[in-house]
Amino acid sequence: MAREIAKAYEPQLIEPRWAEYWVADELFKADANAPGPVFSIVIPPPNVTGSLHIGHMLDHTEIDILTRWHRMRGYNTLYLPGTDHAGISTQRVVVKQLAEQGIDYRKLGREEFERRVWKWKEESGGKITEQMRQIGESCDWSREKFTLSPELSAVVREVFVRLYEEGLIYRGYYMVNWCPSCLTTLSDLEVVHEERPGTLWHIRYPVVGSSESLVVATTRPETMLGDTAVAVHPEDERYKQLVGKKAMLPLMNREIPIIADAMVDREFGTGAVKITPAHDPDDFEAGKRHQLAEINVMTDDAHMNAEAGAYAGLDRFEARKKVVEDLKSLGLLVKTAEHTLSLGLCERCKTIVEPRASTQWFCKMKPLAEPAIAAVESGEIRIIPENWQAVYFHWMKNIREWPISRQLWWGHRIPAWHCRDDGHITVARETPAACETCGSKHLVQDPDVLDTWFSSGLWPFSTLGWPGDTQDLRKYYPTSVLITGHEILFFWVARMAMLGIHFTGKVPFHTVYLHSIVKNAEGQKMSKSKGTGIDPIDVNRKFGTDAMRFTLASMAAPGSDLIWTGDRIQSSRNFANKIWNAARFLFVNLDKFEQGGTGLEELASPEARAGAPYQFNGNVPLADAWLFSRLANTAEAVNDALANYRFHEAAQGVYQFFWGDFCDWYIEWVKPELQSANRERAVVAWKNIFAAFDAALRLLHPLMPFLTEELWHQMPQPAGAKSIALDKYPEARAEWKNAQAEERFSLMQEVIVALRNIRAEMKLDSKKRIAAEFSSLDAGARSLIETNRDGVLRLAILSDLKISAERSPQPGGALRSTSQFDLRIAYEEVVDAAAEKARLKKEFDGLQKAVASKERQLADETFRSRAPEKIIRGLEATLSGQRVELKKIVERLGQL
């Protein structure tokens, strides 16, 4: 049966086929009734608004690798995909689209707005799926549920009401971060700080009823219009006599008190501070302590309002200029100094945040944080890498109140209703018919929505049927692992921990794996807003999603950043192609072999594979014994790496085995056997190579799902078998391990490499066969080479190989020696003596240094008494070998 296999790996042909399969199939749909261990994963929120870049791929890559690995080991796996954000994001997309059409979403009315959101969702649903298909199978959309689905909204309301009833959620009048562009409150975490050069203006405030005056320093002169006091330190001798008097606020001509407060730093500026309770968090607190009035001089969008008198209507920065000018002309500007300040910016739009006092909903965090701290301290939640634990503790132990209301439209609305008659607020799970206190029917729902992270923080249990006592909840909660980037440790991880423990009494996950941040070649974090992201779809189209996944996995060493340069993915693509071609080799040659009668079914059936490695003449052939031993060791290392979230080690292990061991050595070695005229020998070779190839595919599968799936289906599989992902993951089989075979095979590799090396140095044409001599005092080594003479002749391109105990005394030709053996090629043409000498000299230097340092160490009594026996013996063994080599080099140098 002739097979048609493309000459090169073409991901664009293979992957869509399987992508469709993955998305459609319910492979990862967990069954709560299924027996066996459970592995459940919380997936971070994918962002479907278009800011998808390679950085976002990392979570999904790692999660999917783990999922497949666990699935192949018989775990019952559940994904909890973070589609919560998808709902919010959908709303934001609609807002953006409306804005592009010049429509302000606020003016649509909430119902009309939500209608459009649903419409967009329906229309674009397919588009999202197609997009996700192209970036790979890494996200499971089959469980797609949007935030605004009735089920999730009900959970959010339930949580809100419970926290409110417990007194943890309250309404408060405080200073909050306000974005004048987004027109909403921001939590501290949504404010990013940036160092910028600024100015410190010194302004003179005359003291009422005297010729004295005070100089205050400020970086924001426009806020002085709202000043209601000047503060000095209570023990500051310079100003002691002024406390209790009044100052005349320039420009506004308002008398304001001079107060004493310990908050003032005597060293900074002039030691006198203007107090603007409505526009600064510290001043706000001071204002409360001293019962000062708050004068808000700005509008929502940061223009000056009527309270600013002559400045009303100006933008805050124009007002600043004008205030400074006016002060200057009044002679009240004492001095200006340069001053670097750290400005708070809105994370989303980068507008300078305006501190603003307003009434908002808050959540008390201390009672929630304490159990979450304890969970990490006790190890019930493991944070990997460990250094992030310290960061977590630091934040959690200094946690502040969380303002949870947002003046946005996207998100869950706050379940609170204001009574128009008596002002009472009714908090309820369902829309109340009447006010709790006065029974009035004039109720208006609070216009605010909840911070996105409020609902996201419920994800691990809100998706499993909570507050009901469901089977899913019992089986899958707590989940096993959360993988995400460390940038949302506080936003999301910590809040899930707090809310999960609070509402279920159990931690939401046992392991938190925080991966590195992906940056571009310039070292910048990938970000859509900065324009530094790389679109993974483009890259995938070019190289394939398997290459993308393998690249991310191989670079995902924990603890440090990951820089995306683009050349690693080329090497991953090459690796995929290499495997593809190894498979082609098998099938193309099998076609020829099959004409002799024995077919694929017999050679590669599941039963045949299970019996490998097969024997010939009562022994497993050396190369096969070696390969299966390598396979066992690789499987062990890879399993171990994945168990410890060391994806890069897993990737490297499989790469080395598949390319280095399987392709470069094993296939080359068994080529003749596969076509052997001895049918029995050939069948053994075929059965072994198929078994090894199959195992290697399974080993690679989590790291390259599409390619391995495709090739797996080329081989005979048990009836009803659907996917390699449901096959077994290779384990380290003890009976495959064979230290002796590894040792013997590697000696042969050494001999072959040394011979190739000589050939290369002599610049021999690669087709030119030459004769060589092998000599070794070790009878075992001689018989090894003797037995495998054909292979050595073939791989080292020799016409003949003489084997002897003693090196022939003949001078001339090219020579290569190790402590175990000598190789000589008696070639007529003189070897470049000078080059040979230089090479040997270099080797001599290195070797001599190594020998000297070992001799020194071994002669040291302290070393001998303190170093472990193993080290000493190893050192001695190496030393004796190196001495032999050194001697041979000296001899050879003498000859030249």
Add this chain to the structure above:
RNA sequence: AGGCCCGUAGCUCAGUUGGUUAGAGCGCCUCCCUGACACGGAGGAGGUCGAUGGUUCGAGUCCAUUCGGGCCUACCA
């Protein structure tokens, strides 16, 4: 201001409890378009591990100081 991380071959990075001539991929050099693969094969050159000092029989690996780069947290007007 406090905390964390990084500085290893030209580039991007590995290097788990300190232990034998420090590894990989890409790039570079030489030879080869050989029937799985030029997205390939074979061979090779190239680092003394930012700097200094210390602990130790022994340090890329631990400690201190220092220089350089990055990140996070912070209410200094």
